[in-house]
Each structure stands twice: as structure tokens, then as C-alpha cells.
Amino acid sequence: MIEATQLQRAKADWRERAFDLTRGIAAYVRNPLVGGLARVIAKHPDADIATAFNHKQVACKMWARDSLLESYGGQFGRIWVLGGWYGVLPAMLFDDARFDIGGIDSIDIDPDVAAIAETLNVAAGNRFRALTADMYTLDYAAGRPDLVINTSCEHIKDIRRWLNSLPEGTRVLLQSNNYFSEPSHINCVDSLDAFQGMAQLRNVRFAGELPTKNYTRFMLIGTV
Known part of the structure; x- marks a missing residue:
């Protein structure tokens, strides 16, 4: 006691x-x-x-942010971040003066993370929303986000099925990794080529990899 x-x-x-x-x-x-x-x-x-907000998470998100800027510039009307968790990536995008973003929706299936994401992004005011939803049930055609971000593709059983639900021409930023030993990672890839083959994007603006101590993170930016 x-x-x-x-x-x-x-x-x-x-x-x-x-x-x-x-x-x-x-x-x-x-x-x-x-x-x-x-x-x-x-x-x-x-x-x-x-x-x-550990150093590896921050490094991966900075890599995503900088590569996004190089690929599509910094002006976006609305961005959807899927598997947004605590809303760290939206906070980093709002914090970067190189970006002019109308709004970001951080969408996660876990209802317990929305309040935390809203607290982290309170300075963004009504430009930020934390929503609880399943990415498979979202109406992407009606929402028409300028960009869809998913940095947790290793958690998705069927990436192609999910990507097929997005309207043709939707801009996406995708990340996965080869961290097979993590039990929650149900669909890792062993190489950047394998990730590209799985995603089958129509147009690729960026394809790269970021080595870390225990795994390599892969990223694709382009359109479905």
C-alpha cells in the first residue's frame, strides 16, 4: 500500500x-x-x-511535412488525417509558417483520443476538429478533402480496398514500415517497392524511406 x-x-x-x-x-x-x-x-x-511526441515520431512527421511541402506546396483547404491519434501531425502542420491550411480533421476510431487531440490543437481554434470514425465508412466523395494523410498503413488489413473508396485524383500521403515484430502491425511491407505495389497510386510525386534504429519507414505522396 x-x-x-x-x-x-x-x-x-x-x-x-x-x-x-x-x-x-x-x-x-x-x-x-x-x-x-x-x-x-x-x-x-x-x-x-x-x-x-518521442524523437522517432517527430522525425517521421517532420519528414512527412517537409516532403509534402516539396511535393504539393503549402496551401490546402482541408486535410483529413486518418488514424490521427493525439493530433500531433496537425499540430506540427499548423505550427509551420510555410503552410496555409484552412482546416484539418484528425480522424480516429478510438473515441478516447479526441479530447486529447483537441487540447493539443486548441490554438488552431475552429480550424481543427477531432472526429471519431472508421476510415472505411467515411464518405470521401462528399467530404472532398484536398489531401488525405494516413501514416499508419501497417495497421490496415487491406490498403487497396481502403484506397478504392477514395475518389480518383484524391491526393494522399501514406506511410508504412517493416516493423514486423510489433503485434499491432498487421500489414507491414519489407521494401519501398512492395509498398508502391500495394498502394498502386496513379501518380507518385514522392517515394522514399527513412531508416530508424529498429525499422525503416516508407512514404508515398501522390494521387489515387
């Missing part, structure tokens, strides 16, 4: 220190994204924000 109480106090102390640290950094650099991280730590103590 004493050990459990000490553990709870240690966790509370860590959250308080992390909140003070990120809030101080946000004030120093005047950065709304860091301020959003501070608010998540304070309001959602059980959120795994340390994993969502």
Missing part, C-alpha cells in the same frame, strides 16, 4: 514538473505547439504523450 502511494506521488510529481517545464519552454519560445503539450500533460495525465 505504501509503495502504491509512493508511486502515485512520484507520477503526480513528474506530471507537475513536466507541465512546468513545457509551459516554461512555451513561454520562452512563444510556441503554441509546446503550449499544447503542456496543456495535455495537465489535463490528460494518462495520455501517452511521451510516446506520441
Whole structure:
């Protein structure tokens, strides 16, 4: 009982220190994204924000952001981010002055992540929405997003079936990896060529890979 109480106090102390640290950094650099991280730590103590914003996650999203800019420029009306989790990629896109984005919808099947994503992106106001939905049931033809982002293709059983639900000509940014040892990764690919063969995009603006310590991440940007 004493050990459990000490553990709870240690966790509370860590959250308080992390909140003070990120809030101080946000004030120093005047950065709304860091301020959003501070608010998540304070309001959602059980959120795994340390994993969502670790160096590998950030590196992969920076790679996506920079490659997107090179491929299609920075102006978008509305972007849909599927499997958006805590909304880190939208926050990074809103934080980048090179982009002019009308709005971003972060869409995830897990209803518990929407409130966290909204907290992280509160500075974006009504330009950001966190929605709970299954990507297979979305009406892409009616929504007509300028860009659909899915950085979790390794979690999708049938990528081609999902891509077939998008109107022809829809711009997409897709990421997958070869991290086969992760149980939740049900559809990894072993190479960039394999990923391209699986996606079968009509037009490819970018195809590349980003090696990390335990796996390689693959990315495609183009149209279905």
C-alpha cells in the first residue's frame, strides 16, 4: 500500500514538473505547439504523450511535412488525417509558417483520443476538429478533402480496398514500415517497392524511406 502511494506521488510529481517545464519552454519560445503539450500533460495525465511526441515520431512527421511541402506546396483547404491519434501531425502542420491550411480533421476510431487531440490543437481554434470514425465508412466523395494523410498503413488489413473508396485524383500521403515484430502491425511491407505495389497510386510525386534504429519507414505522396 505504501509503495502504491509512493508511486502515485512520484507520477503526480513528474506530471507537475513536466507541465512546468513545457509551459516554461512555451513561454520562452512563444510556441503554441509546446503550449499544447503542456496543456495535455495537465489535463490528460494518462495520455501517452511521451510516446506520441518521442524523437522517432517527430522525425517521421517532420519528414512527412517537409516532403509534402516539396511535393504539393503549402496551401490546402482541408486535410483529413486518418488514424490521427493525439493530433500531433496537425499540430506540427499548423505550427509551420510555410503552410496555409484552412482546416484539418484528425480522424480516429478510438473515441478516447479526441479530447486529447483537441487540447493539443486548441490554438488552431475552429480550424481543427477531432472526429471519431472508421476510415472505411467515411464518405470521401462528399467530404472532398484536398489531401488525405494516413501514416499508419501497417495497421490496415487491406490498403487497396481502403484506397478504392477514395475518389480518383484524391491526393494522399501514406506511410508504412517493416516493423514486423510489433503485434499491432498487421500489414507491414519489407521494401519501398512492395509498398508502391500495394498502394498502386496513379501518380507518385514522392517515394522514399527513412531508416530508424529498429525499422525503416516508407512514404508515398501522390494521387489515387
